[in-house]
Amino acid sequence: MSEAFEPTIIAYTCHFCPYEMADKAGEQGLSYPTNVSIIEVPCTGRIDVIHLLRAFQDGADGVYVVACKEGECHHKTGNLVAKKRLQYTKKILDDLEIGSERLEMRYIMTGEVPHFARIAQEMTDKIRALGPNPVKNGGAAHKA
Amino acid sequence: MKTESKLEKILESGQLAVTSEAGPPRGAEPEVIRKKGEMLKAYVDCCNVTDNQTAMVRVCSLASCIILKQMGLSPILQMTARDRNRLAIQADILGAYAFGINTMLCLTGDHQSFGDHPTAANVFDLDSIQMIQGVNKIRQEGTFMGGAKMTLAPKMFIGAAANPFADPFELRVMRLAKKIAAGVDFIQTQCIFNMDKFGKWMQMICDEGLDQKVHILAGITPMKGLGMARYMKNKVPGMDVPDEVINRLKGVPKEKQADEGITMAVEQIQQLKEMKGVHGFHIMAIEWEEKVPEIVERAGLLPRPKVD
Amino acid sequence: MIVAEQKPLKEIIAMTSPFKKLLIVGCNECVTVCHAGGRKEVEQLAAALAMAAQKDGRPLEIKEVTLERCCDPEYIEQVRPFIDQYEAVLSCACSVGTQYFADTYPTKWALPALNTSFMGGSLAQGIWAERCAGCGNCILHETGGICPIARCSKRMLNGPCGGSTGGHCEVNPDIPCGWQLIWDRLVALGRTPDYAKIMAAKDWNTSRDGGPRKIVREDLTI
Known part of the structure; x- marks a missing residue:
């Protein structure tokens, strides 16, 4: 079962440095695991707790946020805000026994073209080892 | 005389008074209280009995005072506003007076978060100044704080604490004046280690003429060693331990530090005897009551006066 | 304003777990301003509770609603048309609001999602302190x-x-x-x-x- 497990991973990716580098990586033919789905955001400061929770609720096994390095945010403090919201969400994930380690924050700077693929590979390996999001194994719950 | 208090008689006679304190045990052991009483009896005029000191539950001050009273000591009933509303305060005063206890100390009390019941509710119906006012009203008007007439109104000799080292320093003298206006008769100060600051405070008191209106007993605490000095300096709120105290203890070998602490206390008393406005000493040897006789003797405060 | 904070999630999960149909109600007043029980917090809490139920294999139907005010009878009335479809109200209002649900709907459980802390104000973004x-x-x-x-x-x-x-x-x-x-x-x-x-x-x-x-x-x- 665990060998067959292919995780679903969401990468909330900042429009600026990180997304640009992901784009460049594509142009250069650098591949990254197909497990990772990118959601481009105007700034990681736009990501709210609910966006992170919804990803897990809808079946993601892992979520990560790719931000510009601290001090490099196009909107000055967006990545710092995101970092705090991640911390808050991690506490919820721990309380729910989903596990805060399924959520991570990563940084990419302009010029770091291969980083996007490397991070995607690292997260995929990590989440694959952790196994599926336990929410998915539950019964047939639904939201009105 | 306002009261029958032994402390009042000694202070009014112009002699230096000596008081000490006995902390009741954390178990129902009357012999512990008696032992402390025996130790102190011949060496002090009156003995304070603490009231759930540092918010740790102990035998109540009232019961311990009764034990000491029955041994022939003159106990001072300490009472905090933390654990009692005005009903309980007055009931305890009536009870105390019924046993011949006629001297008390009105305190707001340490916050319960310091003690072993941090989840308890506190009371603080009154603060220390309002408690003084109430006890003085009972004495002067013979009525309860609520206004109803009492059949036999206790005449308590009323004490309070003062901390010359707490902040803001500039209002500490004004606060003392408020306690005097409320009706306080005597003050026992916080443990004095910073003699310069205490001298400055006393000077301000004398400048205001407050030394003529209240008897100030200087608080003396012998240091058991360097560890205690450091703890008092760093951990106890409102405590002012200057570096010279730390350094003097540091300068002697560990096994001699206790002796040095006693010597320092004796020297302090000798120095303070000369200070205008100091009418006596309140020796707080924390869980070290057995050293009080030695301090009193070496400080030249023996024999204690006899009053009827 | 009244300042409150959300109870620990595990406590909320424990108090809501007996129920299969839950109405989560937020309030647009004080608890919105102090980020404890407004629309946004209701949404987050609903997502978290839904996940908790999913994980345990418990069926749970949640409806989210945020009222203008939960300390006035006329607003509490707004849930009357659908309250019968739910077993309990999880109130993200202050404890005043929670009690209004209990008073208005005597046969429905009213559960507090918040600890109502004090009357105060904000000192800075994310910091509140008691004043009265x-x-x-x-x-x-x-x-x-x-x-x-x-x-x-x-x-x-x-x-x-x-x-x-x-x-x-x-x-x-x-x-x-x-x-x-x-x-x-x-x-x-x-x-x-x-x-x-x-x-x-x-x-x-x-x-x-x-x-x-x-x-x-x-x-x-x-």
């Missing part, structure tokens, strides 16, 4: 505009106690000494002689000690 203890007889005109009842840990009317050090309370160095603040105000106002006045024992009858309180304005009643 609701004693029912304001004395701010006598204390330089700083309340000793709410801001002194021992609610002393003739403070400060001997534990005030460097402007801090003995209870916790993070708490400013209320009486230091009062004194600083008196100094700034040139009113230090006011300190000499003894404030008499307070009549606590107007506070909680007098029993649950009620105000009736005859001119407004209909």
Whole structure:
């Protein structure tokens, strides 16, 4: 079962440095695991707790946020805000026994073209080892 | 005389008074209280009995005072506003007076978060100044704080604490004046280690003429060693331990530090005897009551006066 | 405003787990401002509870609704058309709102998602502090505009106690000494002689000690 497990991973990716580098990586033919789905955001400061929770609720096994390095945010403090919201969400994930380690924050700077693929590979390996999001194994719950 | 208090008689006679304190045990052991009483009896005029000191539950001050009273000591009933509303305060005063206890100390009390019941509710119906006012009203008007007439109104000799080292320093003298206006008769100060600051405070008191209106007993605490000095300096709120105290203890070998602490206390008393406005000493040897006789003797405060 | 914070999630999960159909209600007033129980917090809590149920294989149907105010009967009425479809109300309003649900819908469980903490205001984004203890007889005109009842840990009317050090309370160095603040105000106002006045024992009858309180304005009643 665990060998067959292919995780679903969401990468909330900042429009600026990180997304640009992901784009460049594509142009250069650098591949990254197909497990990772990118959601481009105007700034990681736009990501709210609910966006992170919804990803897990809808079946993601892992979520990560790719931000510009601290001090490099196009909107000055967006990545710092995101970092705090991640911390808050991690506490919820721990309380729910989903596990805060399924959520991570990563940084990419302009010029770091291969980083996007490397991070995607690292997260995929990590989440694959952790196994599926336990929410998915539950019964047939639904939201009105 | 306002009261029958032994402390009042000694202070009014112009002699230096000596008081000490006995902390009741954390178990129902009357012999512990008696032992402390025996130790102190011949060496002090009156003995304070603490009231759930540092918010740790102990035998109540009232019961311990009764034990000491029955041994022939003159106990001072300490009472905090933390654990009692005005009903309980007055009931305890009536009870105390019924046993011949006629001297008390009105305190707001340490916050319960310091003690072993941090989840308890506190009371603080009154603060220390309002408690003084109430006890003085009972004495002067013979009525309860609520206004109803009492059949036999206790005449308590009323004490309070003062901390010359707490902040803001500039209002500490004004606060003392408020306690005097409320009706306080005597003050026992916080443990004095910073003699310069205490001298400055006393000077301000004398400048205001407050030394003529209240008897100030200087608080003396012998240091058991360097560890205690450091703890008092760093951990106890409102405590002012200057570096010279730390350094003097540091300068002697560990096994001699206790002796040095006693010597320092004796020297302090000798120095303070000369200070205008100091009418006596309140020796707080924390869980070290057995050293009080030695301090009193070496400080030249023996024999204690006899009053009827 | 009333300042509240969400209860620990595990506690909320435990209190809601017996129910299969849950109405989560937020409030647009104070608890929205203090980020404890507004629309956004209701949405997050609903997502978390849905996940908790999914994980345990429990069926759970959740409806989210955020009312304009939960301390007025007319707004509480707004859930009446659909309340029968739910077994319990999880209130993200302050405890006043939670009790309004209990009073209005006697056969529905009213569960508190928040701990209602105090009356206060925000000091900065994300930080709130207590300012009023609701004693029912304001004395701010006598204390330089700083309340000793709410801001002194021992609610002393003739403070400060001997534990005030460097402007801090003995209870916790993070708490400013209320009486230091009062004194600083008196100094700034040139009113230090006011300190000499003894404030008499307070009549606590107007506070909680007098029993649950009620105000009736005859001119407004209909």
